[in-house]
Amino acid sequence: MNRFPAYISLDDRPVLIIGGGASALAKARLMVTAGATLTVIGEKLSRETKSALKGKARLIERAPVVADIEASVLVFITEGANDQVERWVEAARIAGVLVNVVDRPEYCDFTTPSIIDRGRVTVSISTDGAAPVLGRKLRADIEALLxxxxxxxxxxxxxxxxxxxxxxxxxxxxxxxxxxxxxxxxxxxxxxxxxxxxxxxxxxxxxxxxxxREGVVHIVGAGPGDPDLLTIKALRLLQRADVILYDRLVSDDILALARRDAERFYVGKAKANHAVPQDEIEARLVAFAREGKMVVRLKGGDPFIFGRGGEELETVRAAGIPVFTTPGITAAAGCAAAANMALTHRDHSQAVTFVTGHAKGEGEPDLDWSALAALKNTLVVYMGVSKADSIGAKLIAHGREASTPVAVIEKGTRADQKIIKGTLGQLGQLIDAGSVIGPALLVIGEVAALADGETLLAIAQKERLVA
Ligand SMILES: C[S@@+](CC[C@H](N)C(=O)[O-])C[C@H]1O[C@@H](n2cnc3c(N)ncnc32)[C@H](O)[C@@H]1O
The missing domain is CATH 1.10.8 (Helicase, Ruva Protein; domain 3)
Known part of the structure; x- marks a missing residue:
């Protein structure tokens, strides 16, 4: 540590800034926020400086004199020829006034750190003038966590x-x-x-x-897979959690961001293979919270879209435990962005409907096919891979054109994502040709024509080249 960090109370204390340009204004803003009685002196004060500081600082348009420096507790020098700066610094030293000369560390008694200001809570970062850009980057990283x-x-x-x-x-x-x-x-x-x-x-x-010793449960959306798509709030909660119960769709990259000593429990469910039954998951949430723990229930996408987040919330709340929800980017939004395809578009689709292709047991999903086919807007089917063929056939049988564009997006936003495009009549074929297993979304409607992705023809050509 080359310099000692200390917080100085500047409330109503005299601070002098020498200079009238952008650099002086930046320092002046900081000093005004800190409550200093501020004087800005320069031979020429810029128009921006005058208008931004009007009523907040004494603005004097002339060269500074020694008495100005002696009357202050801190002095910032933001401009001046070398010999002038040296004279001002010397005057400050003789008067015992701390001085900072912008971009001249050799003259500085103190430096100004990068500051995160949250009222009573402040964080300051200094690289001792060695790498101010690094200081600003660290500030942005810490900002995100606070x-x-x-x-x-x-x-x-x-x-x-x-x-x-x-x-x-x-x-x-x-x-x-x-x-x-x-x-x-x-x-x-x-x-x-x-x-x-x-x-x-x-x-x-x-x-x-x-x-x-009361605990708390946070139901948190982890987004569609890319860790950069976690919300800042979700990241903060992961870094504070005592216990994390996570699903199959939560990627390892996301779990790697969690507090290192948090207990982690996999409670994922593959279709028809419920590793941990839903009531058991809910019972564990309640039990951990009753032990006084900060519990994060981490779910793929958004917890309230085909995520059973609502059921978990009700059970935890009924047990009298405080419960909070943090939304996540749902797969439809993540996959649409990954495919560069708008889900609504003024030229192609005025609405978007999310449905599940999953049914209890092995049966068909209980959906109003004629209503869905009649909508003629964007239809996004979650959990529809295994029933894709029959979903396509039902929509066509109820009046949707077989030529309607579709896109199948598997593992959207992840490094190994796959996007295959075709028509509603080809839906089953698209799944087979792309060897799609999931997780995947079926996007049906005119907007699917806009998606980046491979057609059946492109896949066939690629296979011929490989063969
Ligand atoms: C149980 S639902 C959970 C949905 C989640 N709550 C959400 O908001 O995205 C699981 C289904 O979401 C879809 N899904 C989730 N992540 C996906 C991704 N990265 N790419 C494509 N589909 C995804 C798939 O249809 C998958 O079968």
Whole structure:
């Protein structure tokens, strides 16, 4: 560590910025946010500087003098010829005023870090002037991990510090706060439900000590497979989870992003091969939460689209355990983007319908085929691979043209995705020719003609070349 990081209170304290251009304005904005009494002096102040700082800083258009420097606690020098800068730095040193000269680390008593500002919570990153771009990149990475309401969480905790002190023994206090920040009340604050959080906090502080060990369940969408398509919130939850129960469609790349010491349980179901029955999954969610754990139920795509997320939510809620949902990118949206195909398009389709091709047992899905065929818009079939042939035949029998474009998208958004295009009349053939096993979507409608992908002809030609 070459420089010691410290947080300085600048509330109503005099800060001087020498210069009137973009660099001066950038520093000035920081100082205004920090509450400093700011003076900006330069022989020429730009129009932007004047208008942005009007009413927020004293703006003086002339060369600075030593008395300006002596009257300040911090000085930023953002412009000036070498000999001028040296004179100002010397004047600051004699007066004991800390000085920063932009892009001249050799003159700097202090540097300004990259800052993440969430109210009471701030994070600062310094590379000691060695690599400012790296500092900014790290800032972006950390920004993504910090909930936007983390400052409110700090304020919330502050409001209860005295109450917690008076109700909870010193020996248990630290543990109380650790559990609090991982628990459901903190989650409520972070989701913006402050009123509910206050109610729960009062009950917690005034109730029996055991309530402090309450767990929480987060039902989280993992998206269609590409880890970059996880939401920032899902990533944060994965990095805080004690226990993760995940499905078959959650990729290893996504699990690799989870907290290293989180317990992980595979509870996936292949069709007609339920590795862990649904009621057993729900029972485990409740049991882990009752142990006081932060449980993430991680599901492919979006939990509320053909994901049984609703059933799990109801069971957990009925057990009196706080439960929160984080949406994910559903397969239809992910696959459409992967194939560069809009699901609705003003020229081709005014609506999109999602259906499941899966039926309980081995039977046919219970769908209103004539209504679906009559829609003439985009139809996306989830879990339709094994019934693709009969789905195509039924739609045609109920009036949809056999020439309607279709796209079959397997493992969309993943490195090994496959997209095959053809017509509704060829649906079964497309699955066979592409050796599609799944997970795959069938997209039926005019928009499918827009998809990037291989036709039957292209597949046949490729096979001939290989043979
Ligand atoms: C049980 S459903 C879960 C859907 C999920 N909740 C969602 O919102 O995407 C599983 C089906 O989603 C579709 N699916 C999920 N991920 C997919 C992907 N990466 N590519 C194509 N289809 C996918 C397949 O039809 C698969 O059989």
């Amino acid at each position: 909930p936007s309401k983390v400052g409110s969480l700090a304020d919330f905790a502050d409001q209860y510090r005295d109450a917690v002190k008076s109700k909870i023994n010193e020996s248990e206090r630290r543990q109380f706060w650790e559990r609090f920040f991982e628990g459901p009340i903190a989650a409520q604050v972070l989701t913006g439900d402050e009123a509910g959080a206050h109610e729960a906090m009062l009950a917690l502080i005034n109730g029996p000590a055991s309530e402090a």
